[in-house]
Amino acid sequence: MPIDRPPWYAQPLLGLAATLFAAPLLLLVLASLKPPEQLVEDPYALWPRQWQGSNYPRAVSSMPVTRYLRNSLILAAGSVAGSLLSCSLAAYGFARLRWAGRNLLFGVLIATLLLPWHVTMIPRFLLLRELHLYNTLAALILPTFLGDAFFIFLLRQFFRTIPEELSEAARLDGLSEWGIYWRIILPLSRPALATVALFQFIASWNDFSGPLLYLSDPRHFPLAYGLEQFISSYADQTHLLLAAAVLFTLPIVVLFLVAQKVFLQGITTTGLKG
Amino acid sequence: MRRRRLLTGLAFVSPWLLGFALLVAWPFAASLYWSFCEYDLLTPPRLVGTRNYQRIVREVGGGGPLGQALWNTAYYALVSVPLSIALGIGLATMLSWKVRGQAVYRALFFLPSVVPVVASSVLWIWLLDPRSGLVNRGLNLLGLPAQNWFKGPTEALAPPGWLEFGSKDALVLMSLWGVGNFMLIYLAALGEIPRQLHEAAALDGAGRWQRFRHVSLPMLTPVIFFNLVMGLIQSFQAFTQVYLVSEGTGEPAGATMLLSLRLFLTAFQDLEMGYASAIAWLLFVVLLLATAALFRSSRHWVHYSGGGR
Numbered sequence: 394m395p396i397d398r399p400p401w402y403a404q405p406l407l408g409l410a411a412t413l414f415a416a417p418l419l420l421l422v423l424a425s426l427k428p429p430e431q432l433v434e435d436p437y438a439l440w441p442r443q444w445q446g447s448n449y450p451r452a453v454s455s456m457p458v459t460r461y462l463r464n465s466l467i468l469a470a471g472s473v474a475g476s477l478l479s480c481s482l483a484a485y486g487f488a489r490l491r492w493a494g495r496n497l498l499f500g501v502l503i504a505t506l507l508l509p510w511h512v513t514m515i516p517r518f519l520l521l522r523e524l525h526l527y528n529t530l531a532a533l534i535l536p537t538f539l540g541d542a543f544f545i546f547l548l549r550q551f552f553r554t555i556p557e558e559l560s561e562a563a564r565l566d567g568l569s570e571w572g573i574y575w576r577i578i579l580p581l582s583r584p585a586l587a588t589v590a591l592f593q594f595i596a597s598w599n600d601f602s603g604p605l606l607y608l609s610d611p612r613h614f615p616l617a618y619g620l621e622q623f624i625s626s627y628a629d630q631t632h633l634l635l636a637a638a639v640l641f642t643l644p645i646v647v648l649f650l651v652a653q654k655v656f657l658q659g660i661t662t663t664g665l666k667g
Numbered sequence: 668m669r670r671r672r673l674l675t676g677l678a679f680v681s682p683w684l685l686g687f688a689l690l691v692a693w694p695f696a697a698s699l700y701w702s703f704c705e706y707d708l709l710t711p712p713r714l715v716g717t718r719n720y721q722r723i724v725r726e727v728g729g730g731g732p733l734g735q736a737l738w739n740t741a742y743y744a745l746v747s748v749p750l751s752i753a754l755g756i757g758l759a760t761m762l763s764w765k766v767r768g769q770a771v772y773r774a775l776f777f778l779p780s781v782v783p784v785v786a787s788s789v790l791w792i793w794l795l796d797p798r799s800g801l802v803n804r805g806l807n808l809l810g811l812p813a814q815n816w817f818k819g820p821t822e823a824l825a826p827p828g829w830l831e832f833g834s835k836d837a838l839v840l841m842s843l844w845g846v847g848n849f850m851l852i853y854l855a856a857l858g859e860i861p862r863q864l865h866e867a868a869a870l871d872g873a874g875r876w877q878r879f880r881h882v883s884l885p886m887l888t889p890v891i892f893f894n895l896v897m898g899l900i901q902s903f904q905a906f907t908q909v910y911l912v913s914e915g916t917g918e919p920a921g922a923t924m925l926l927s928l929r930l931f932l933t934a935f936q937d938l939e940m941g942y943a944s945a946i947a948w949l950l951f952v953v954l955l956l957a958t959a960a961l962f963r964s965s966r967h968w969v970h971y972s973g974g975g976r
Contacts, residue, residue, distance in 0.1 A: 396862075396865045396866060396878070397765055398867050399764035399765060399766050399940060400764070400875060403761070403764045403766050404766060404767075406761060407761050407764075407766065407768075407772050410758065410761065410772075410774070410776070411771075411772050411775045414776050414778075414779060414844070415773050415775050415778075417779070417790055417791070417794060417844065418778070418779070418782070418790075420794065420801060421790050421793075422894075424793070436799035436801075436804075437799075437801065437804045438799075478682075479682040479683060479686070480683075481678065481684060482679050482680070482683075483680045483683035485679050486675075486676050486677075486678075486679030486680035487680065490672065490675060490676045491672060491676075492672045492673045492675070492676030492677070493669065493672075493673050494673070494676075495676055498680065498684070501687070502683070502687075505687065505691055507896075507900060507958065508691065508695070508951075509903060509904050509950060509954055510904060510948055511696070511697060511904065511927060511930055511947040511951070511953060512698055512947045512948065512950075512951045513690065513691055513694035513695055513698065513702070514694075514930075514934070514947065515694075515695045515697075515698055515716055515934050515947070516693065516694035516695075516697035516698050516701070516941060516942055517690055518710075519940075520689065520690075520694070536686065536690055538682060538685075538686075539682055539683065539685055539686025539687075540682050540683030540686045542683075545683060570675050570679070574679070583941070595781060598783065599783040599784060599785070600909075601785055601907040601910075601911070602906050602907055605910070606935070607782065609749055610860070610933060617783060617785045620785050620786070620789075621911065623787060624789060624911070624914070625914055631793060634789055634793075635789065635790075635793065635930060637789075638785075638786040638789040638790060639786075641783060641786050642782050642783060642786045643784065645781050645782065645783060646781075646782075648776065649774075649777075649778060649781050650774075653774065656777075656781075657773075657777075657851060658853045660848055660852060661851055661852060661855040
């Protein structure tokens, strides 16, 4: 069929676009392996004059990486647990139960997706400060236990695809709604839950504005924020900065390569079935 | 029975409901109230009527820093959103071609969108350095003039002219690199277009471009609309990369001072919570009007196939 035949310029065009998209990351990795003098004397060289792997251990030892990493992992793990629990509960309420006011509240939930965070930023900050959460990781983790509109929407879309007969049968067997949620719906929803866990992990790992607002003590800094401190104090040590950026990105790239399918499906469901 | 069902439903959504009340509804109301107050955190908020809003009008009208921030934000949104739509559709179309290495290309185009903003900012500040950056080097090799991307000292003296690029264009470039999310949604939408439509058009003698223009593009309009609305909201909220490229100063010459950064500095550096709340509401109202206009216009150009969705 002629409509399936790609145009003759397909491969060259794709190749060009792929080069442009991949080049920044490749250049970053190459530069992170250059000796520092080369970056200054010959900034345009693509290839390292000599492979200087020692940039990496030096970047690591020039900041308290273990502590930052521990904070990042606590933050990410806590937030993933919070989002999975609170969002799956709410999604079950919206997708699998019929009750007065459900559609109204769901409309409210969707409307909050359009609300820019600036409008609520200041009162939210002051509220969490009143609760003595300022300068604790809890200020960033606790809100995830109170649901996220985007994830609730994503899970609700998935829960709705599970046949209602399963719930009916379970109800006849005397299972409570909680039992149906916990023993039937959740186990059947592993792919969707994996998507939420993955997106939340990345959001927490990458989050910069949260720590900027809520954390002041370096003991609590996660990597994303620690790296920024590094930027301002090592402005002249480009080689270390680039190496640190590579190390910080690496887990996310690995995660993407391992869980590519989860990513692609998650983004497609939320975008298309709106 | 009805009552029990209601209570069960509410019990399941209660974590979200609590979060909505504490972290959305109350803050929403409080910031509206505070936008009519003077509030420096040390003393309780004091009502001052519309003084904060008068100050906004004065600063915007007089071309003050806030006016510049508003202009910068509008520029960033108006340039980055349409370009990201064009690029997203272009890449998705290329990925829909059945060629070897399709999956690799898809991964390569998508990957930059998951690179942490802190890391991608470091990367682009280095690449776009006006003196030693590799992007300017690449432009030179192609016979094109070098540009004053980030921290170009002359950008402070003379703003970039027509077809000259400055710091805001650098921010646009960074956002385009992360177009992968929307690209995937376009790709999925292209895959859902019924084959018969393309076949019928081909039988009628439509070429590749005509099929794209008259079959694919109309079928993509719902996604384009979604992209416009979400892209607009995202570009108005862009903060991390804006903060990082200038270390929170908006330099050079306020060129990267976007509303979100101005708001942050007003609140947490100047401790003017009342004025900052008014700026937040200005941002919210501008965004609301723009979104409403998009929704109104959508009737004329968004094509929903098969009636109900």
